[in-house]
Amino acid sequence: MTNDNKQSAKTVLITGASSGFGRAAALRLAQTAGQIILLARRQSRLVELQKVIEQTFPHVKVHSHAMDLRDDVAVDALPTILPETFREVDLLVNNAGLALGLNGAWECSLQEWDDMLMTNCRALVRLTRRLLPGMVERNRGHIINLGSVAGNWPYPGGNVYGATKAFVQQFSRNLRCDLLGKNIRVTNIEPGMADTEFSLVRFSGDKAKADKVYEGTRALSAEDVAETIFWASSLPEHVNINTLEVMPVCQAWAPFAVNREMASPD
Numbered sequence: 328m329t330n331d332n333k334q335s336a337k338t339v340l341i342t343g344a345s346s347g348f349g350r351a352a353a354l355r356l357a358q359t360a361g362q363i364i365l366l367a368r369r370q371s372r373l374v375e376l377q378k379v380i381e382q383t384f385p386h387v388k389v390h391s392h393a394m395d396l397r398d399d400v401a402v403d404a405l406p407t408i409l410p411e412t413f414r415e416v417d418l419l420v421n422n423a424g425l426a427l428g429l430n431g432a433w434e435c436s437l438q439e440w441d442d443m444l445m446t447n448c449r450a451l452v453r454l455t456r457r458l459l460p461g462m463v464e465r466n467r468g469h470i471i472n473l474g475s476v477a478g479n480w481p482y483p484g485g486n487v488y489g490a491t492k493a494f495v496q497q498f499s500r501n502l503r504c505d506l507l508g509k510n511i512r513v514t515n516i517e518p519g520m521a522d523t524e525f526s527l528v529r530f531s532g533d534k535a536k537a538d539k540v541y542e543g544t545r546a547l548s549a550e551d552v553a554e555t556i557f558w559a560s561s562l563p564e565h566v567n568i569n570t571l572e573v574m575p576v577c578q579a580w581a582p583f584a585v586n587r588e589m590a591s592p593d
């Protein structure tokens with residue numbers, strides 16, 4: 328299988344483009360895209376990235392759109408308020424997402440659980456639902472979702488975050504079923520430990536705690552994950568990568584956890 332850049336998406340929408348995978352994916356996809364829509368809440372970051380892309384890839388048209396994906400009204404309005412030349416999205420990268428906290432389920436903040444559900448699940452399906460009819464009408468498109476190894480493998484404190492990513496995985500597969508017979512691809516990319524702002528967000532800005540996650544490791548970089556997004560999107564149109572689980576070499580699965588203080592008295 329060789330990459331065929333002629334098949335690459337023309338108009339790309341990337342959520343969570345202000346940081347990490349989203350930013351790196353925008354820079355990587357700009358090498359072949361015609362138009363790129365950058366979406367996240369932090370406008371100044373998007374504007375800075377837009378300038379970098381425009382300077383580095385003068386052929387690419389960039390539109391920055393600052394919004395909170397938890398806002399249903401803003402998500403619903405998006406397809407009709409984009410500048411006309413950006414409306415026919417060929418590649419949707421549903422990347423925006425977050426983990427909040429690493430506590431046991433009995434002591435987690437319900438607000439944080441809601442925020443993860445709203446961003447990682449509700450916003451992702453809503454935006455997909457809004458853009459999908461156009462893809463179906465044009466019989467062309469690719470949706471790349473950012474799942475996680477946390478959607479496949481449980482770990483302590485992963486409670487709702489992992490569950491949101493399991494949702495994303497099954498949503499991706501079910502989309503494939505619904506789209507059978509249409510020329511639309513769906514891919515779920517499932518990275519392991521990657522050094523972005525992810526842990527800083529998870530630990531509410533506590534940099535020492537976030538740095539500890541990556542201490543002594545060679546974690547995935549944002550660019551490593553961006554490369555997988557680019558690769559999946561640049562394969563010939565008849566090739567669908569369903570799921571792609573990617574870990575750094577320094578990461579593997581834990582053994583089963585066994586508590587040895589619960590033996591019966593006799």
Ligand code: NDP
Pocket residue numbers: 342343344345346347348349366367368369370372394395396397422423424425426446473474475476517518519520521522523524525526528
């Ligand atoms: P970052 O924290 O670096 O980036 C997250 C992005 O999501 C930011 O651009 C942020 O932008 C955006 N975002 C978050 N909430 C919202 C919102 N309500 N509305 C709009 N944009 C939002 O993390 P990563 O790049 O690492 O994560 C990207 C995706 O990959 C996430 O879905 C994450 O769960 C997943 N992932 C991460 C892994 C890791 O170890 N890093 C591993 C596996 C999966 P802003 O704050 O400006 O709105």
Ligand code: 8X3
Pocket residue numbers: 474475476477485518519520521
């Ligand atoms: C992020 C990877 O292992 O921190 O999705 O949950 S992990």
